Structure formats: structure tokens, C-alpha cells
Amino acid sequence: MALRVAFLGPLASFSHQAAAESFGRLSADLQPKSSFNDAFAALQQNQADFAVIPCENSTNGSVVQTLDLLADRDNSYPDVKVCGEYYLTVHHCLLTRKGLYPSWAEYDGSITKLYTHPQAWGQCETFLGKYFKGVERQDVSSTSKGGEIVSKDSEERGGAIASRFAAEHHGTDVLVENIEDRADNTTRFLILRNGCALETTHKTLISFLIDHASPGALANALLIFKKHGLNLTSINTRPSLKKPWQYIFFVECGRTPSEENKDAVHRALIELREVTESCRDLGTWKDQLSANA
Numbered sequence: 001m002a003l004r005v006a007f008l009g010p011l012a013s014f015s016h017q018a019a020a021e022s023f024g025r026l027s028a029d030l031q032p033k034s035s036f037n038d039a040f041a042a043l044q045q046n047q048a049d050f051a052v053i054p055c056e057n058s059t060n061g062s063v064v065q066t067l068d069l070l071a072d073r074d075n076s077y078p079d080v081k082v083c084g085e086y087y088l089t090v091h092h093c094l095l096t097r098k099g100l101y102p103s104w105a106e107y108d109g110s111i112t113k114l115y116t117h118p119q120a121w122g123q124c125e126t127f128l129g130k131y132f133k134g135v136e137r138q139d140v141s142s143t144s145k146g147g148e149i150v151s152k153d154s155e156e157r158g159g160a161i162a163s164r165f166a167a168e169h170h171g172t173d174v175l176v177e178n179i180e181d182r183a184d185n186t187t188r189f190l191i192l193r194n195g196c197a198l199e200t201t202h203k204t205l206i207s208f209l210i211d212h213a214s215p216g217a218l219a220n221a222l223l224i225f226k227k228h229g230l231n232l233t234s235i236n237t238r239p240s241l242k243k244p245w246q247y248i249f250f251v252e253c254g255r256t257p258s259e260e261n262k263d264a265v266h267r268a269l270i271e272l273r274e275v276t277e278s279c280r281d282l283g284t285w286k287d288q289l290s291a292n293a
């Protein structure tokens with residue numbers, strides 16, 4: 001099953017970008033949620049394996065909503081754990097309904113309302129102070145939500161602060177680009193997981209050669225992994241180049257470390273040496289998909 005990754009939606013938010021960039025290569029199932037609370041709840045209820053949540057911005061400081069959820073004063077999310085981080089460079093644009101203004105050079109100052117996520121205002125204060133002093137500001141659940149609102153409204157002269165990606169997604173114009181106060185504007189996202197659902201797995205890679213003339217030699221070798229509680233996760237072969245049609249087997253196996261199985265790999269290797277022509281321990285590492293505790 002693909003990894004389920006929750007993030008603040010709708011699609012084309014900065015959180016979506018961060019989730020896609022941090023989990024894209026794992027072909028994850030990216031799940032937009034309408035609030036940070038919903039993303040936390042999905043994780044706690046095992047409806048998501050990970051959540052990608054902003055916690056801090058280089059220009060505007062902490063995302064207090066996230067800190068409040070992590071503070072978890074009423075113990076609603078006891079199993080939510082941080083397992084990683086991701087830095088996203090954040091470039092904001094001013095989005096307006098398609099065709100509303102010909103260009104920024106010809107903008108007549110008629111926008112009456114601006115929409116964005118509360119975090120984004122503070123990242124664009126210089127631009128807003130210069131061109132939109134006194135214009136009404138409406139907080140919305142995400143920058144992408146702001147883009148969606150201005151793409152749909154037909155009466156109002158609204159503007160949204162969001163990404164170029166959101167403009168393309170919602171079919172709005174980009175009236176001005178790079179309106180953030182600082183070109184190095186960066187948001188740090190925390191990667192969260194459910195500490196109960198997914199424990200850290202350690203993976204080990206072992207290679208061995210067996211006597212192909214001996215029936216059951218491979219089965220005997222694989223049974224040793226089973227005996228020591230080592231879960232087989234992949235088997236590959238390459239020609240041994242010693243004899244034609246003889247192979248080196250590469251076996252990857254995983255285990256959730258515990259007091260009982262801490263010597264499992266060592267014990268399995270001792271037994272493997274007895275049933276194989278040769279065998280080699282190629283190393284153990286923390287499985288990236290189960291992440292760090």
C-alpha cells in the first residue's frame with residue numbers, strides 16, 4: 001500500500017509542495033486536509049502514515065497553530081511524533097481572477113479585499129505596506145484556498161497571496177510575482193508520523209552462495225531468516241561468474257529492534273554459514289520508510 005501523507009490543502013498549497021517534494025520519490029498517496037487539526041487527527045486515527053506540517057518561517061517566525069497542536073494540552077494526539085523536517089523556499093505571488101487586470105503596470109488600485117493564510121501576511125509586509133495599505137485582509141485556511149476563492153468570485157475585486165503553482169491550479173492570473181519581503185523566505189516543515197502505527201525497522205543486507213546441486217539449499221537458507229524473526233523484504237540474484245547458472249543471492253530482511261532480537265542477525269549469520277558455500281553481512285541501516293523514532 002502506498003504511504004498516505006496528510007497535508008494542509010486544498011491542492012497547490014505550500015504544504016502540498018513540501019509533501020510532494022519530500023515524499024514524491026516514494027509515490028505516496030498525498031491527502032489534502034482542510035486544517036492542521038484534521039491532518040493531526042488523520043495521523044492519530046491511523047488514516048494517514050505521515051503528515052507534513054509547517055512549523056517555522058525564516059521571515060515570520062513560528063507557526064503557532066502547529067506549536068499549539070504539538071503542545072497537545074488535552075492529550076488528543078498522544079501518538080503523534082516528529083520524524084523529520086523539510087525546508088521549502090517560499091515565493092509568494094498576488095493572484096487575481098483571470099482577465100480582471102491587464103497587468104501590474106496598469107493596475108488601478110481597485111482591489112478591495114485580500115485573502116491568504118495568516119502566516120503569509122507577515123512574509124509580504126513590505127509589499128503590502130507599499131501597495132495595499134488599509135485594504136481589508138481576510139484570513140483563510142491556506143494560501144491555495146485564497147487562490148480558489150478569487151478564482152471563483154465574480155463580483156468582488158479580490159486578490160490572494162499564494163504560489164504560482166496555486167495560480168496554475170486554480171486558473172487565476174499572477175498579477176505580481178515574488179512579493180515576499182526576502183528572497184530567501186523559507187518555511188521549515190515537520191514530518192510527523194504515528195508513533196504507534198509505524199515502528200522503526202532496521203534493514204540488513206546479506207549475500208550468499210549456495211550449492212545449486214543440492215535440492216532445498218535455498219529453502220534451508222531462507223528458513224534461517226524465518227527462524228530468527230527476520231522479515232524478508234527483497235531477494236535479488238546475480239550470476240556468480242564462478243560457474244555458469246550459479247547465482248549470488250542478495251537477501252534484504254527487516255526487524256523492529258527489541259531486546260529479544262538484538263543478536264538475531266548475528267545468530268542467523270552463524271547458521272547461514274553452515275548451509276551456504278559462502279555468506280557475507282553487507283550491513284544494517286534504519287529503514288527510511290518507517291523513519292526514525
Ligand SMILES: O=C(O)C(=O)C[C@]1(C(=O)O)C=C[C@@H](O)C=C1
Nearest residue numbers: 013014015054117119142143187
Ligand atoms: O497556506 C499554505 O499554503 C500552507 O501550506 C501553510 C503555510 C504556513 O502555515 O506556513 C506554509 C508555507 C508558507 O509559510 C505559508 C503558509
